[in-house]
Amino acid sequence: MKGYTVTVKPSGKSQVFPEGTLICDALLDMGIPLKTPCGGKGTCGHCRVSVTGNQPPRTPSEERILRGTPGVRLSCQVPLTGDVEIRVEERLRKKQRRVPHHGNDRPYGLAVDIGTTNVRISMVETGSGSSYHLDSFLNPQRRFGHDVISRISAASSGDVLKTMQALIRTSIFSSIADSLDALGISPERITCIAFSGNTTMLYLLLGKDVSPLGTYPYPVSAREFSSLTVRDLGETLLPETPLLILPVLSAFLGGDLIGGLALCHKNGIRKNAFFIDLGTNGELFLLDQSGLVHATSCAMGPALEGMNLSWGMTAEDGAIVHVTQGAGGLFFEIMGEIPPSGISGTGVIDLISILLEKGYIEESGVFASPADVNLPSPLSFGETDGIREIRIGNGIALTQVDVRTVQLAKGASLAASELLLKEARCSADDIEHVFIAGSFGENLNVEHFRRLGFIPEFKNASWEFLGNTSLLAAQKVCCDPRFLETATRLRDRTRELVLANHPEFQDTFIRALSFSRAPS
Ligand code: FES
Known part of the structure; x- marks a missing residue:
């Protein structure tokens, strides 16, 4: 395969990449990550x-x-077909937030949540537990597939596993190096780096063979990762710094779920509780009446993280993050108060919920006929390339395919919840606490989320949105090493329900696709 040279101006830094490499990927590999929210x-x-x-x-x-x-291009759309010179406007480079200065001697830990779609890094003052967002970016392994299964299958061929490990490691450590540099924090002040993520993401970080994770009976080669330092990852920044990695239970239940379980336990939640981490991979646990832990997972796809939708994007400037209904029509809350350029997961949930409630989308998920309804301002029906859509404005639309994509995620999540309840011999009415985790958790509109029916009604429960529990658990590990012991102990008490090949999953899933309200 031919190779072409990418030269970045004004630094003059250059590197050769294979023909067809996207310019945004080349820049990322050269240590120049751009925001790529769509x-x-x-x-x-x-x-x-x-x-x-x-x-x-x-x-x-x-x-x-x-x-x-x-002369300007969208770097995500341009494959290399020859040598190029590139200039990146400084304002478009990703920026780190500031950490308050408290003198030079306070120890910090770094917490990293490796999601299938997004990676988030924060810094924790280990004494006080105060945490500061450092960086977040799309997982660079996305070029090998959007979900865990496609990453596993890509990693099984040739040198791809090594490439995937290098991508995640380099992106995390160059982000850390840039952040410490920008903040004027000496690397000696970093006492540990804690990682959380699903089993596949943690294995890929460590360069472990992931192919067994995708093949029945899905064996894991390691469930704990102790006595490791940064040097074991092949990194030279902070080489002696210990790595603290949340334990995993199985191929499907990773450190992110176990971290959420340990957080709930630390907060005194011991029974009659239901937890779901809404991500590309949905992970759930249930504490039954006697305190036994039952857990499962399901593939939801990245729709709720703003991906896989025609105009989906992460919650960055230009994203419609909330939609509300008023007397004059719909109102859109846009991040950054600039013209909208896409819609985030929270915005999509709001919009579909409102459209369902008013009958503009039927319970089957099909758009109503334009002859039968008048959409509220500023929406209008349209069609592009034979696909029906509801146009929002500024070229942005919700398509019939987008609604189907959300429906598939909701069907998987509701089916997994119902089968977990059945396995635990619990009724939804027994549940007293419902916890929703996920990167957007605390920004969700509760009523709109409930209307879509991602999980059962749980009408006797209090509902709480916890935010990104995977990252919170990693932060906790930085401050309290015993948290890892608690997590490991709880992991050992967890009974797993494996849904792959489960005889009732398909029928339950098909029933769960409907947007009809659960009977009360
Ligand atoms: S990432 Fe290139 S246009 Fe959105």
């Missing part, structure tokens, strides 16, 4: 760079977004 669909416009040299013509989405800006 996941590279070419809809948000955040990844723009100036390009000179041999390059293919603009795509239709570039023509639409970049009109009147010659």
Whole structure:
């Protein structure tokens, strides 16, 4: 395969990449991550760079977004077809937030949540437990597939496992190096790095063979990861720093779920509780009346993280993050108060819920006929390439396929919840506490989320949105090493329900696809 040189101006840094490499991926590999909130669909416009040299013509989405800006390209849309020189506007580079200065001697830990779609890093003052967001970015392994199964199958061929490990390791450690540098914090003040994530993400970080995780009976080669240092990852930054990694239970239940379980336990939750971590991989546990722990997981896809939807994006500037209904029609809350360029997971949940409630979307998920309903302002029905859509404005739309994508996630999550209740011999009415975790957890509109029916009604329970418990658990590990012991003990008491090949899953899933309200 041919190779082409990418040179970054004004630094002059250059590197050769295979033909067809996307410019945004080349820049990431060169240590220049850009914001890519739409996941590279070419809809948000955040990844723009100036390009000179041999390059293919603009795509239709570039023509639409970049009109009147010659020489500028969306780096997620441009594969290398020749040598190029690139300039990145400073304001488009990812930035770190500031950490308050408390003198030079306070120890810090770093907490890293490796999600299938997003990676988040925070810094924790180990004495006080105060934490500060450092960075978040899309998992660079996404180029090998959006979900765990496609990553496992990609990692099984040739040198891809090594490439995937290098991608995640390099992106995390260059982010850490940049953050420490920007904050003026000496690396000696970092006492540990704690990692959380699902089993596949943690194995890929450690360079472990993931192929057994995708093949029945899905054996794991390690469930705990002790006595490791950064040096074991092959990194030279902070080489002696200990790695503290949350234990996993199985191929399907990783450190992220066990971390959530340990957090609930630390907060005194011991029975009649239901927890779900809504991510690309949904993970659930249930504490029954006698305090036994039952857990399972399901593939939900990245729709709720703003991916896999025509105009989906993460909650960055330009994202519609909330939709509300008022007397004059719908109102959109847009991050950054700039014209909208996409819609986030929370915005999609709001929008579908409102459209369902008013009958503009039927309980089967099908859009109502334009002849039968009048959409509220500013929405209108339309069709592009034979696919029906509800247009929001500024070129953004919710398509019939998008609703189906959300429906598949909701069906998987509701089916997994119902089968877990059945396995634990619990009724939904027995549950007293419902905990929703996920990167957007605390920003969800509860009523809209409940209307979509991702989980049973749980009408006797209090509902609480916990935010990103995977990252919170990693932060806790930094401050309290005994947290790992608690997590390991709880892991050993957990009974797993494996849904792959479960005889009732398919029928339950098909029933769970409907948006009909549960009978009360
Ligand atoms: S990441 Fe390139 S347009 Fe959104």
